[in-house]
Amino acid sequence: MLNIPDFIPGPLDFYRSRASFDWKKLKLFLESERDSSNDVYEELQKHSPYNKDFLSLQSLDDVRHVADRQTKAYKNIELLSLGSTILNLRRPATATRIMMQLAPASTIKYSVSNILFTSALINMGTDRHLRYVDDISGCYCLTEIGHGSNTRGMKTTATYNEDKKQFVLNSQNFEAAKCWVGGLGQGATHAIVYAQLILKNTNYGLHAFVVPIRDPATFLPYPGLTVGDMGEKIGLNGIDNGFVCFNGYQIPRVNLLNKLGDVTEDGKYVTPIKDPNKRHGAALGSLSGGRVNITCICEAMGIKALTIAIRYAGVRKQFGPFTDEVPILEYQSHQYRLIPYLAAAYSLRIFNNYFTQIFYQFSMDSLTGHKGLSDLGTEIHAISSCCKPLAGWVMRDAIQECREACGGHGYLKASGIGDVRNDHDANLTYEGENHVLIQQTSNWLLKISPLESVNFLSNAIDILRKKFVATTIEELCVPEYVLSIYKWLTCYLLKTSYEQLELELQKSFLLYGLWSLEKHIPILYQGGFTQGPAAVTLIQNGILRLCSDLKDNAVSLVDAVAPPDFILNSVLGASDGMVYKHLQSSIFNNSYCMERPKWWQEIIKFDQRNNNFTYCVAVKILRIINLFDDKTDAQLQVLFSTKEIMVYNMYLM
Structure with a gap:
């Protein structure tokens, strides 16, 4: 097992000690041992453009300059190169997650300039265009x-x-x-x-x-x-x-x-x-890759916000049931706000790990001239046209809920959530407006039958049911039969090694499924699938129970997918849980904290003028009051103006 460092002891140990699984094993399960992201994290910290203090105030030109330097640095990081992530078919989504959580703008800039542009040249051009690929x-x-x-x-x-x-x-x-x-x-x-x-x-x-x-x-x-x-x-x-x-x-x-x-x-x-229609579709085929990538981006940005909000919820204490305050993560309402989105993020993580590998393999097969890929290409287009909107909408809501769940502190720029929310917003629009994309998937479902996209799951269950049936050496020494034994062995080792982890993932799947289903309850009634209140009550109670079941594991579930602190860059979500220490440091060290504004003299001049005006008014009111005494209305109208009489009447009131 690769060496993953422990977290610094702190307030979050209360929940980490209560988790029912080892977060490090889950992390390796999700990433695979040989593809652990730690080596990428270590490499990134060696490149100065990525060590920029992103919380400092910068002009637009400064922001553009930093992004340009980061884009150039990206090209020189071998672990993020095309050869490492595509040709070797390592987890292609890993690089996207890491870089989008660290530096989203420069990562997209790099992707457009060096991947989308180049892919379009290769996929739609011929040898005469290869000179445009480099530099x-x-x-x-x-x-x-x-x-x-x-x-x-x-x-x-x-x-x-x-x-x-x-x-x-x-x-x-x-x-x-x-x-x-x-x-x-x-x-x-x-x-x-x-x-x-x-x-x-x-x-x-x-x-x-x-x-x-x-x-x-x-x-x-x-x-x-x-x-x-x-x-x-x-x-x-x-x-x-x-x-x-x-x-x-x-x-x-x-x-x-x-x-x-x-x-x-x-x-x-x-x-x-x-066929002009097929030619038109082929001309826009490179956009499927963009949508696959954006689905990973949505997941990465949602996980970043969830890491901050859930760690903060494990430290922030409020309103104990009797006298002592308790972490807000203990409250059912807070669990309901955050944990279903955590389940959604895990569902997206598992889906993206699978689908990105399928897509990149398809891309490589296309470039090398494999035949019979049209049906798979059509299905990839349809799936990418629905997973991109789904991921974008769910994580949009997750990020906003995280911002609100962190209260006033979540509104600080130093919390990191505001930038995540703003940067994520574009995912809802580019590479195809979401509602239009959903229509494309619907059209595909109406025209053809699916190609059994989830066979890999059902096959695993069937494989585990098989038994050793060979009775002779001849029956054993058949390549297909030996391969089937290795398939069984692989499935069994995964099952036994990660049985507890699978249980937690099943809980998160059930929670995401029921929580999503809750939004469609009116249709269940409209279509006659259910009647009476039983279905609604069961679904809602099921969600609450699953939230409660996952509550003690929420921090560790986040730990398994969270980026390191230098990427998270949040005073509320740091892995040590020292929320208030980091808040104090951030507040005291911001450039405005102990400084008077550059225009402070304007304030003084205004106050002086305002004080003089107030003094004059006060003197005039006193004069009016003294002179008004014992005067008849007729005498007042001769001596004073209408405004002065109004001031006096207001004084009497």
Whole structure:
């Protein structure tokens, strides 16, 4: 077993000592022993761009600069390289989780420039485009100001000029500007641009082109382009999201990514895919990878918030039933607020470990020319179109609940939850708006039968039921039979080694299942599945019981999936549980704590003016009162103004 260090003793030991399992074994079970994330954590701390104090106040330019340095550092970390995470098929989701919890903006910036851009070139281009793979700062231009999910309605055009053997890119108006392009605002030199292919006044649909954007020597845009930055956002400001408009911008014919469709020098269209709908779907196939990745991102950000909130709940004490205060994690209402989301995070973790490996294997098989992958590709598209919205919505609610569950302290920037909430928000929109994606999955379910995506689970149960039946050496010495014995052995060792862990995971699955089911109770009645109050009562009581059963294990369940403190970066969620010590340090050390504002003299001048005004008013009121004494109404109207009489009447009241 790999060496995983113990936590520093502290207030959380109360719950850690009550856990019914070893959190280290669970951590290794979820990650696999050889893929433990500790080696990545140790490596990251050697790179100075990742040791930045993220709580310090920074200008937008500072944030962008740090993100750029981190992006460059990412490229030089061998443990995070494509060869380590994909070619060796180590847990591909592990790198995503770690980096998104540490530095989400630069991680997305790196993914767009070095993975999405490169994957699009490889998947849709041919040998003539390989020169763009290395040492290029790329971006991916699909969305337009006026069109997002409706990709068929894109207005950017690429019209072929037979005389010059060039494509001429045009944006009809600002609505056709490519927008929200990660990396384009300030840094990208090249872009994958989707445009309607026009040949001899005929539209052949959306096609992808590799387009030079900036001169690498000066970083200035080329003539014919209007390139700009989208400006500050509510999160992920390290990413320079930009826009581009094309005004008769010319690119060579060979810049068309031509694996799915090509144009000859004399302007004829040739394609191996005759069906325009299939060609359109294939052109956007790279987006499935983005959705798979975002599902992992949602899980990672939710776990970060849950780690903070649950550890805080194990330390924060309030309102004891008699005299002594107790941790708020002991309260049923608090358990109900947090523990179902912890169960949801575990369900996502297990799903992502499985699905990302399936996807990356599919990607490798596609690149090496394996046949018969179309059905699997269709199913991956359908699953990614539903798991991304589900993960995004559930973890959005989890993060918000964590913020509120930490009370006022959760509103501090130093708690870390606010940044997680803001950075997570984009997951609900990019790579496909959630509601539109759900419709795509629904369409797939209506058209074809599923391909039994969870066979790996049911097969494990069947394997454990099998017995040794060979009676001769000949029966034994059959490759398939020997392999079946190894399958049984593997399943049995997993079952016996992690039996207690599996029990805890089953509890978390049941809790997530019932908790999710509670939201659909009206449909159970509407469809006639149930009548009367029994179902509602049982479901709700079941949720509360499971929350109570998992309460003592909540801290250790979080420990097994939590990032280390230098990534968590939270005064409320540190592994030592010293909440108030860290709060005091954060409050006392912030730059505003003991300092008067730079504009303090303005306050004094205002107060002086205000005091003089108040003094004058007071003197005038006293004068009015003294002079009013023993005066008739007629005399008052002669001596004083209407306002002064009103002041006197207010005084009498």
